[in-house]
Amino acid sequence: MNRVDAAFRRLRREGRKAFMPFIAAGDPNLDVTAAVLRTLQDRGLADLVELGVPFSDPIADGPTIQASYQRALAAGVTPQAVLDTVGRLRAGGLNLPICLMVSYSLVYRPGVPAFVEHAAAVGIDGLIVPDLPVDESGPLAEILSSADMAHILLVAPTTPPGRRKTILSHATGFVYCVSVTGITGERDAFPPGFEEYVRGVKKAAKVPVCVGFGISRPEHVAAVAQLADGAIVGSAISHRIADNAGGAPAKIAREVADLCQELSAPLRS
Amino acid sequence: MATVPDASGRFGPYGGRYVPETLMAALDQLASAYADARDDSDFRDELDYLLRQFAGRPTALYFARRLTDAWGGARVYLKREDLTHTGAHKINNTVGQALLAVRMGKRRLIAETGAGQHGVATASAAALMGLECDIYMGTEDMRRQRLNVFRMRAMGARVVGVSSGQCTLKDAINEAMRDWMATVETTHYCFGTTAGPHPFPTMVRDFQLVIGHEARRQVQEQEGCLPDAVIACVGGGSNAAGIFTAFLQDQAVQLIGVEAAGKGIASGQHAATLSAGKPGVLHGSLSYVLQDEAGQTLPVHSVSAGLDYPGVGPEHSYWKDNGRVRYTSATDTEALEAFCELARTEGIIPALESSHALVEARKVAPTLEKRQVLIVNLSGRGDKDVEEVARLLGDEMRPGGRA
Numbered sequence: 001m002n003r004v005d006a007a008f009r010r011l012r013r014e015g016r017k018a019f020m021p022f023i024a025a026g027d028p029n030l031d032v033t034a035a036v037l038r039t040l041q042d043r044g045l046a047d048l049v050e051l052g053v054p055f056s057d058p059i060a061d062g063p064t065i066q067a068s069y070q071r072a073l074a075a076g077v078t079p080q081a082v083l084d085t086v087g088r089l090r091a092g093g094l095n096l097p098i099c100l101m102v103s104y105s106l107v108y109r110p111g112v113p114a115f116v117e118h119a120a121a122v123g124i125d126g127l128i129v130p131d132l133p134v135d136e137s138g139p140l141a142e143i144l145s146s147a148d149m150a151h152i153l154l155v156a157p158t159t160p161p162g163r164r165k166t167i168l169s170h171a172t173g174f175v176y177c178v179s180v181t182g183i184t185g186e187r188d189a190f191p192p193g194f195e196e197y198v199r200g201v202k203k204a205a206k207v208p209v210c211v212g213f214g215i216s217r218p219e220h221v222a223a224v225a226q227l228a229d230g231a232i233v234g235s236a237i238s239h240r241i242a243d244n245a246g247g248a249p250a251k252i253a254r255e256v257a258d259l260c261q262e263l264s265a266p267l268r269s
Numbered sequence: 270m271a272t273v274p275d276a277s278g279r280f281g282p283y284g285g286r287y288v289p290e291t292l293m294a295a296l297d298q299l300a301s302a303y304a305d306a307r308d309d310s311d312f313r314d315e316l317d318y319l320l321r322q323f324a325g326r327p328t329a330l331y332f333a334r335r336l337t338d339a340w341g342g343a344r345v346y347l348k349r350e351d352l353t354h355t356g357a358h359k360i361n362n363t364v365g366q367a368l369l370a371v372r373m374g375k376r377r378l379i380a381e382t383g384a385g386q387h388g389v390a391t392a393s394a395a396a397l398m399g400l401e402c403d404i405y406m407g408t409e410d411m412r413r414q415r416l417n418v419f420r421m422r423a424m425g426a427r428v429v430g431v432s433s434g435q436c437t438l439k440d441a442i443n444e445a446m447r448d449w450m451a452t453v454e455t456t457h458y459c460f461g462t463t464a465g466p467h468p469f470p471t472m473v474r475d476f477q478l479v480i481g482h483e484a485r486r487q488v489q490e491q492e493g494c495l496p497d498a499v500i501a502c503v504g505g506g507s508n509a510a511g512i513f514t515a516f517l518q519d520q521a522v523q524l525i526g527v528e529a530a531g532k533g534i535a536s537g538q539h540a541a542t543l544s545a546g547k548p549g550v551l552h553g554s555l556s557y558v559l560q561d562e563a564g565q566t567l568p569v570h571s572v573s574a575g576l577d578y579p580g581v582g583p584e585h586s587y588w589k590d591n592g593r594v595r596y597t598s599a600t601d602t603e604a605l606e607a608f609c610e611l612a613r614t615e616g617i618i619p620a621l622e623s624s625h626a627l628v629e630a631r632k633v634a635p636t637l638e639k640r641q642v643l644i645v646n647l648s649g650r651g652d653k654d655v656e657e658v659a660r661l662l663g664d665e666m667r668p669g670g671r672a
Contacts, residue, residue, distance in 0.1 A: 056566040057439065057551065059446040060289040066433065078563050104287050105550045109564030131287045131550070135277065156291040158453060163293065181291055182451035 003097035003125045004150045004173040007048055008208045008229065018047040018174075018230025019221070019264035020210060021237050021256070022101065024068035025051050026077030028245045030085045035249035036241075036256050037089055041096050045260040050128065050212075050232060051086070053079050053102040060130045062185030064235040067242060079106050080118075087122035099126040099152055099173070107132075107140070116143045126150030126173045134167045141170060150174070157181045157197050164204065174208040177201050177228060179215065186235045187214035190223065198227040222266035233263055273587060278467020278554075281590065283583035286466040288446075288553045295453040300468040302373050307475070312368065319364045320479060323397065324354045326361075328480075330487035330644070335614045343497065343637035345630060347617070347647040348484045348512060355420075357620060357649030358480060358508045359390035363459055365476035367394035370457035377401040377456040381445040383410055383438035383504070384575030384622060385417025386649055387461030392426035394459075402426040405445040409436040410574045413657045435568055438504075438578045442552050462505025463582030466553030470582050477511025484644055485515045492642050498523040498633055501646040502625040503543070503596065504576035506585045508648035513594060523595065526585060527629045529571035530598035538570035541598040542581040543589050556583040572601035572661065573621035575649075599628035606668045607631065608651060608658060620649035621658070 001009075011018055021040065025033050033051075040046040054072035058065065079102070086098060100119060107115045107129060119127065126149050132140065134153055144151045150173020155164050158181055168175060177198055180191050202209045211224045212232030224231040240259045244252045273280040278300075286296060306312040320326040329349040337345045350358040363380075370378055378395045379402070382388030388404040395402035404421050408430045411418050421428050434440035442465075449458045460469045463477075488496050499516055501509035503526040516522040531539035539545065542557050549558040551566060559567045559579035571577040588594035599607075607627035612618045619627060623646070630645045637643060651658070659666060 056434070057443050059443050059552075060291070060450060062447070070433075073565070080563065103550075103564070105558075105560070105566075106564040108550050108555070109547075109560055109562070130289055131553075133286060133288065133290055133293050135293075136285055136287060154290045156289070156293075158291050158294045160294055167290070178291060180451075181453060183447050 002148050002150060004048060004099065007097045008174065011047060017225040017267050018210060019045070019260070019267050020048045020050055020230055020232045021046050021260050022050040022052055022232055022234030024054065024065055024072060024238050025082040026054055026072030026075060027068040027238065027241055028071045029075045030077060030081060032241070032249045032252050034085055034089055035253035037094055037096065039253035039257045040260060041094055043257050043261070045257055045264060046096055047230070048097040048099060050099050050101050051082070053082050053100060053106055055103040055106060058103065060183055062183040062235060064186070064238045065184050068238040071245065083118050083122045083124070086124060090123035097125045098123070099128055099150065100124050101128045101130065104129050104132040112140055113143055116147055116149065120147040120149055124149065126152050128152040128176060130154060134170050152176055154178055155201055157191070164201065168205045171207050174210050174229065175201065175205050177209050177211045179211050179213045182213070184213050184235055186216035186239065190214070195227060202228055218263055218266050221263050225267055236263070273584065274467065274471055278471065280584045280587035283556050283586040284467055284470055284554050286553060287550045287555065288466045289450060291450050292453055296466055296468070298373060302369055303468055303472050306369055306372060316365055316368055320361065324360045324364060325352060326479065327483045328352050330484055330491060332491070333615050336611070339614055340631055340634040342635040342639065343641040343643040344639070345634055346488065346642065346644045348480060348644055350480060350508065350646060350648045351617065351619065351623070351650035355386070355390045355393050356652060357386040357390065358477060358511065359387040359461060360393065361479050361511070362461065362473050362476040362507065363387070363390040363394040366457065366459045367398050367400060370400060370459070371398055373457065375455055375457040377452065378459045379403045379405065379445050379448050379456055380459045380461055381405050381438065381441040382461065383441065383577060384573065384620065385410065385414040385421070385653060386575060388426070388428070389417050389420045391459045392421040392424040395426060396424045403448065404428050405431050405441040405448070407436040407438060407441050408432045410438065414574050414653050415656060417653050437574065439566065462507040463510045463584060464505040464552060464554060464556065464580055470554065470584055473507050474510040474514060474584065477507050478514050480508065480511040480646065481513065481515025484512055488642065488644060494642065495519050495522055496644045497637055497641040498525060498643045499646070500525045500527065500626045500630050500633065500643065502527050502576060502622050502648060503581060503585060504529070504540070504578050504622065505580065506582035508646050510582060510584055512646045517593060524593060525629055525633065526594050526596045527625045528596060528598040529573055529576035529625060530600045531570040533600055534598065539598070540569040540571045540577050540579065542579060543585060543596040544598050548586065551580040554583045556586045557581050557589070572604060573625065575620070575622040576625060597629055599625040603628040605658065605662060609666060609668050618651035618655070619647055620651045621654045623648045
């Protein structure tokens with residue numbers, strides 16, 4: 001069983017909800033990313049991790065994550081280097097489930113089989129390809145399935161019921177429930193109709209449901225935990241990294257871990 | 270020849286929909302609204318009326334006698350899209366899409382623009398139909414196409430400067446897409462070219478097909494035959510798709526697309542996607558794209574803001590692979606020379622985009638016989654470019670004057 005399925009099985013057994021930080025890989029460099037991942041594991045602060053591969057044109061991302069990716073690209077971070085870093089961390093004992101958030105542009109260019117093979121070889125557990133809707137994802141799904149990697153699909157508030165059913169029947173690992181009609185970024189509150197929407201997805205899904213976009217405060221995490229199986233936090237972490245970008249890797253890792261501790265507190269009480 | 274695209278928007282392997290889930294329902298809605306509209310004679314009549322009475326169609330197919338004499342070969346015709354309302358072919362598409370937006374009950378239009386022509390055409394169509402309008406434009410393009418910024422604002426559009434990436438067309442599309450992600454339920458993204466996710470490449474081509482239909486009829490009336498060659502510039506590829514499509518079945522008609530070679534393809538500073546790129550995914554479709562080995566979009570360069578784009582429409586990729594269209598390129602310097610030559614020889618100031626097509630026409634015309642016929646799609650007028658050309662060539666505006 002891959003690490004994603006194992007993690008959700010354990011969470012269910014323990015009656016807990018997942019906390020899933022999103023880390024933009026290579027922001028501001030890959031040493032920081034490595035330190036962050038190790039620290040999150042050592043302090044037991046992440047149930048799964050979503051690792052964003054820097055991309056030049058991320059159309060689903062708001063200014064915060066765009067800036068993270070720009071810093072990483074400016075530092076010369078490539079998808080290859082991100083995967084190699086994960087490989088080294090795995091060899092050093094990192095055991096966190098890691099899902100890669102990666103644009104289809106980056107998966108397609110080296111070839112879908114080659115990309116997945118490399119990701120599987122270094123110990124990536126699943127792929128989230130935010131610009132590859134279910135309609136176009138057949139070839140990738142097949143390859144992921146034979147590599148025993150999760151194919152994490154997204155549902156959005158704009159997804160009509162029939163389409164949602166199709167997506168949920170194809171999703172493996174978990175389904176990524178996008179909280180808002182919009183791009184990533186910290187927000188004060190969930191949009192009107194949020195609860196009903198997430199409950200609808202949860203009711204129809206056979207895989208765990210994790211909610212992301214706009215989750216940036218402990219009370220958001222608490223609210224999501226009432227409705228779904230996990231909460232994904234991205235921009236708030238990127239923001240914290242940006243605020244400390246000049247610091248040593250260990251210092252940045254501590255800052256990120258402290259933030260994750262604060263954000264995930266409602267799940268541990 | 271097989272009919273493309275298929276139901277999922279594929280031109281052979283190219284096209285498709287590579288966008289966030291959030292946009293999928295809107296693309297389905299748009300595809301179905303467009304299919305309904307296309308079969309609705311009321312919609313077609315209204316569009317036809319507006320193209321005639323508002324946009325100034327049909328545009329002339331003008332015999333360029335002095336250019337023909339100067340080049341010493343084929344009889345050269347210019348399809349005068351520069352004479353349309355707002356000054357470029359872009360209005361053909363925006364009037365169509367604005368009508369569709371109204372049909373779908375959407376009260377706001379957003380668009381990207383490079384040269385500003387699509388932005389101006391969108392602003393105009395929005396004003397015509399009483400829609401709200403926001404135009405995303407790279408700050409570098411706002412500088413070099415300043416006059417168009419004023420025109421958009423004069424027509425009530427808000428122009429949003431985009432200062433990410435290279436501050437040009439690609440970055441403007443990113444920001445427009447991000448806006449659409451948040452507003453998709455009430456806003457129509459009036460996409461300007463034959464790229465992007467399905468149904469845009471097909472729908473924009475169809476709205477631009479009026480250029481080709483007119484040109485085909487006009488050349489038969491004026492010359493009694495079909496042309497031997499049709500030449501158009503290609504950025505995203507909408508003016509080229511519009512004119513080429515009407516001649517696709519006529520195998521004897523050579524179709525030539527001209528991309529921006531910038532400072533030369535070897536320099537790496539160009540926007541010649543089909544000439545130098547590889548298949549990849551950008552802005553919602555699979556097509557040739559200028560990317561690095563990993564799939565990151567490469568910086569591009571062209572003197573022409575409208576061609577300064579690292580992607581191209583999927584149908585052009587399809588035509589490149591099946592050989593129906595030959596794609597070539599023209600450098601900044603060549604385009605500036607052609608800009609000046611047309612202005613001095615025929616008294617017509619072409620857009621820098623269209624000047625790229627003229628560069629190739631000048632090469633092809635002398636290789637044809639004097640009875641043969643060549644059509645250049647003069648996709649837009651160059652009023653918007655005079656400031657930038659004066660900056661590059663000096664106030665005397667002579668090639669070699671400064672650059």
